Amino acid sequence: MKAGQILQVIADCPQSFRSVPEEAVKHGYQLVTEPKKVGQDIYFYIRVIK
Template identity: 85%
Template sequence: MYALDALQDMKAGQVLQVIADCPQSFRSVPEEAVKHGYELVGEPEKAGQDIYFTIRVVR
């Protein structure tokens, strides 16, 4: 997951928006983010085929 690589280089408080088009990502992106110590901000939003996630660095 490229988002995890990007999050590693970010500082506490910074936010990353992830856009995915795979239906499985609706579940896997939040699970992986939380598992690695990041915070999912709000609920994923769906627009057409795209799913938008907002993830905050908390460390």
């Protein structure tokens, strides 16, 4: 992916609510919004910085 693009990640594991944002920041990406839970799915929007 190119810098500035946004990746949508959909997970259904409750632990991902914490681990996905931590890993994104750890690897130099930016969480665009707070994770949103819809039913059992958790949606993440992550911006590529590099």
